[in-house]
Amino acid sequence: MVETGGKVKQIGGVARFYIKPALGKVIIRKSGVNRQSSKVIQRNNAARDAWSGQNGCPAQAGGVPWKEFVKALSACARTKGLGAGVAKTREYRMRFNKYVKAPKAPAPAPAPAPT
Numbered sequence: 001m002v003e004t005g006g007k008v009k010q011i012g013g014v015a016r017f018y019i020k021p022a023l024g025k026v027i028i029r030k031s032g033v034n035r036q037s038s039k040v041i042q043r044n045n046a047a048r049d050a051w052s053g054q055n056g057c058p059a060q061a062g063g064v065p066w067k068e069f070v071k072a073l074s075a076c077a078r079t080k081g082l083g084a085g086v087a088k089t090r091e092y093r094m095r096f097n098k099y100v101k102a103p104k105a106p107a108p109a110p111a112p113a114p115t
Helices: 038-051 059-061 064-080 092-096
Strands: 002-004 015-020 025-030 032-036
Touching: 032 038, 032 064, 038 059
Parallel strands: none
Antiparallel strands: 002 032, 015 025
């Protein structure tokens, strides 16, 4: 089991407290995320191997200006099979968007000028 820090900042690095009005009480969540899936552990191991050591992506891409470094880092990660996963197309993002914008209606035709 691998425990990662997670993205949410914790209070004191230990726990996160928040009020849940529907339950009428304070909820306490401990820091960290347990990643137990074999696929996640395999992906984490591949990333660790690709980023560390003399053959790691940062070592190979180093010594150049920042923009070139980022491009080289991306290219190296792609060659080592560390892609971003699913492409974040508009259709993909809209699957998770709770507030979908209403479709735009065509503009009304201008009223005929009085004669």
